[in-house]
Amino acid sequence: MNEISAVAAQGTTVSETVYRSLKADILSGAIASGSALLTRDLLARYECGISPLREALARLVGEQFLEATSHRGVKVPRPSISDVEDIYRIRIALEREALALALKHGDDAWEGEIIATCHRMEKATLPDHVTDQPTSIIEWESRHRAFHHSLTKAAPSPRLLRLIDQMVDQTERYRALRLAGMDGARIRGEVANEHRTLMELVLARDPASLDFLSQHLDRTRAAVVSILSRR
Numbered sequence: 001m002n003e004i005s006a007v008a009a010q011g012t013t014v015s016e017t018v019y020r021s022l023k024a025d026i027l028s029g030a031i032a033s034g035s036a037l038l039t040r041d042l043l044a045r046y047e048c049g050i051s052p053l054r055e056a057l058a059r060l061v062g063e064q065f066l067e068a069t070s071h072r073g074v075k076v077p078r079p080s081i082s083d084v085e086d087i088y089r090i091r092i093a094l095e096r097e098a099l100a101l102a103l104k105h106g107d108d109a110w111e112g113e114i115i116a117t118c119h120r121m122e123k124a125t126l127p128d129h130v131t132d133q134p135t136s137i138i139e140w141e142s143r144h145r146a147f148h149h150s151l152t153k154a155a156p157s158p159r160l161l162r163l164i165d166q167m168v169d170q171t172e173r174y175r176a177l178r179l180a181g182m183d184g185a186r187i188r189g190e191v192a193n194e195h196r197t198l199m200e201l202v203l204a205r206d207p208a209s210l211d212f213l214s215q216h217l218d219r220t221r222a223a224v225v226s227i228l229s230r231r
Contacts, residue, residue, distance in 0.1 A: 015052035019059050022046065026065050026076055027172045028138070036075045037066070064170065079174060081228050088221035091167035092214050098152035098160050099213055103205050106154035111203055117147040118199045122192050141175060147195060151202055151213070177224045 022042070025031045042053055057074055060066040066074040077083070102110065121143040145168060155161060171178075198216060201209035 013052070014048055015055035018046045018048050018052050019056035022056055023060060023065060023169075026060075027169070027175065029175070031076055033076050033173075034078045036069070036073060038073070063166065065173070077173075079177065079228060081225050084174060084221060084224050084228065087167060087170045088217060091164070091171060092217045092221075094160060094164045094167060095148070095152055095217065096210050096214055098155040098157065098164060099202070099210055101155035101157060101160075102152050103202070103207075103209070105156055110150075110154040113150045113153065114147070114199055114202060117143065117150045118195060121147045121195065122188075141172075144195075145172075147199075151198070171220075174224050177227050178220055 022031075031037070037057075039050070039053070042057075043050065046053065057066060061068055061074060064077070067077050068074055121140065124140040124143050148168070149165075152161065152164060194216060198209065198212055201212055
């Protein structure tokens with residue numbers, strides 16, 4: 001039984017499994033930006049039928065992880081400065097609003113989760129050169145995302161939190177660019193200190209945490225834009 005069939009047998013639809021697998025391949029860079037996706041290749045890659053594949057592709061086009069071409073095909077969008085600016089503008093506005101709500105409504109359990117996720121992020125094992133062990137940086141990214149999610153989790157607005165998740169997915173398309181030039185030592189030092197400062201401001205319910213979060217995200221935006229400009 002292949003992976004697609006196994007997951008489907010556990011109650012997940014084939015189209016959902018194909019959607020998740022294809023999305024993960026796009027985010028990880030296994031399928032490069034600018035790539036045109038051929039139906040026959042995708043059918044073989046994900047070992048599925050045409051109907052679930054079409055459903056998965058339609059969802060990913062709707063979420064802007066893929067774009068339709070004039071010949072009824074799809075391709076992975078190329079990175080662009082305008083796209084980065086747009087994504088981060090929206091993400092910063094949404095996360096700032098969610099954090100403001102979380103500061104008002106967060107309880108002890110919320111604070112405990114922030115501390116725990118920050119600790120797990122700091123404990124992630126990273127080599128000095130992240131390109132040497134790509135799986136290690138993927139694990140750090142997962143813990144990093146969990147930390148940011150914990151900051152806003154207490155916001156009593158499920159729709160807002162879902163929108164933030166969508167924007168975070170979009171920023172992950174630029175994972176390779178975000179991490180370009182970074183090494184394990186910098187992540188363990190400078191980046192870790194920045195996240196710890198953010199955590200402390202949030203736990204203190206300090207309104208300054210809103211500006212700090214905005215600046216933290218904007219630094220990443222600026223770094224990605226700088227890399228794209230040089231290209």
